[in-house]
Amino acid sequence: MELRRLRYFVAVAEARSVGKAAERLRMAQPPLSVQIRKLEAEIGAPLFRRGTRGMDLTAAGQALLVRAGEALALAADGVEAARAVAAGRRGRISVGYMFVLANAMLPRLIPELRRSIPGVDLEFAELSASTREARLLDRSVTVALCMPAIHHPEIQVARIGAQPFMLAMPIRSPLARLGAVPMAKLQGRPLIALPPPEQDPASSAVAALLRRHQVVMPVASRVETVHSAMSLVLAGEGLAIVPACAQLGAPRGIVFRALRDATDSIDIAVCWRRDTHSPLIRTFLKCAERVVARL
Template identity: 35%
Template structure:
């Protein structure tokens, strides 16, 4: 019994000859001599078990078997071409799904521009965007449920993850409009907040950022008296607005529009918060590689 598997080079030669109906023209189009073309067609006819072309007398023409095979041969070649193109696109990171975590405050700064630029460069990539605080992002990166994280204050060393700094951002003091310090001069040293209760993110939401803020306070000579906690900066600001305390926060949150709060910059010498992109150190995905290239462009 003849094998049902037809070699693709023979199918290609068959389709070209079916379109040209001339051995010389078809051979020239294929870039081969006529004898190898004739051999390819003969081998294909042996596979099919019937002639595919009439040869003499008169011009070359498709037989009934040839006419029946032609559409299937074209589909096979088109399918292969499409498959090769899809494989190349996936290998080059031009298609696929990229899962990106981001800290909510970064939606006010780097995130929109980064996503816009990356979509312009790689429109075939589906971006799965997930809002998460830094602590859960680190866990999701480690367990593979995130590909990339945009986060604040990553750990200084992690055996499983790599980080690249995107930007550094100053802190601001967050006060209710009725707080006595709200009427003071524009720059506010952290020490001025020593006697006020604090509203802060819980440490598990962002260990690095939480520690950075408490270190700022320690460097100013006090330990913040945390009386309220909230996972999102929007909620922190809302609690400050009600007079439940003050906070230190990344400067991006000044874009949160609440009429009852005031933001005051800290002295220029105050350490800043670091914004980084993180990924699994062993991840060699072209999707991740392309996003890193967008970040550093």
């Protein structure tokens, strides 16, 4: 069965006449007549009663008409759906983000996305540094919000901003009295560290910062997330060096201070598979850039 036949059939059924239907289809009457007869041969039963005043559906024709109309609509809908997805008007985008960025970005990013791509389903997943890369590669997330970027030959990176490092400490810490903390003051103080560099590249940025200023901070604890780090800082276990955006959503009782004479910052980036060519990614990127610009 071919859709052309069904289209012709529906046209003839609606016009109740081969001639009228041929006119509407902008074709000659004889080939249309032939196609209708071929359709009847294919079904194995007459679909029309031929009268002297046109054509009239038989019961079998009526049964076919309903399904034929639906099938035509579905095929057209399928084409339109595929085009809409390809154009980024519809579809689905799954975003992997890291915990630190959630409070700073999501409340602005989500409405921005809904406004820009209203027909698109959004999904968000908080993912650790190591799983973000795997989930990008197996396509279970479309894009990842990273700090810093993921480096991998299959993964494309777009830097959308940067965050300076800041020192997080309990409000009653002596350092809290300073406006900005000189690096030298960190010497020997206990550090609440994130997972080692091979699991979380943010750690290596912190390590490089300390090394460059020749500061040694003993690692008091290693934690998985910035949220956990804040808890330990609040408990007086040590200090944490975290991106500035961690201030948003940090518990009361913790204060943040800039690190004087440290201009280090950590990149915020959007990452996605190179072979994912969805226009949704460009749109997502634009939205994320706008949000980061207002941080």
